Amino acid sequence: MAAGEEDETERVRRSSSKTPAKKSARKTSTGRASSRTSEDETKRTARRLSAPRAMRYAAEQLQELLGRAPESVSALKPTEEGWQANVEVLELERVPGTTSVMASYRVTLDKEGELVAYERTRRYTRGQIDPRG
Template structure:
């Protein structure tokens, strides 16, 4: 026999006969999503699944664009880290004529494993036509 309770919206909801019992098990004995313990409850730290490299590149560019208010030109570097992803993103900071004299900037973007932006900083500024003298 099941019992009914009235919820605040006036609709009836059933307890007892069907879904999950008070231990979080369905009538089939499997653990239900609603009552599954979190990583904190089990003593394990849950880590989000790492996004793919193409998704990390897209997220770095998209999220930086939102913060800066301008679309990046490209992602020039991407590498996985222990804490997620690290990307270098090239941004046009000041358009000039001729285009080779426009001012560009490289931003370092740190993403968590799930692809969410954690931090960013401008690493350098340079003229678009400048050839990099590093290695």
């Protein structure tokens, strides 16, 4: 290598040394690692799960399970266990678009934003007006 050049591994080592070190779990008298730090971080993360983030998590995880991209999140509410969202999904595309088949899924997330349950609650055509108002 020429003077002033660095190889790829040296560059990686240098860039990783700039990142702050993560807290490691403390050892207890029994020799087992304490999970107190990770539990505290989990609790803080759970408190910080915002509505926009919950909407994004619900849509992304449902898409992963169904293999179809959600069109929208039509409802979102916090619960004791986390969040509950209604996600609208295009199930069958037709021409004209107003005859396409849509489905509404109720998605339940835990406090960390992980999907714990989902169910299809309704199927309808895109052009259909909701009689519930």
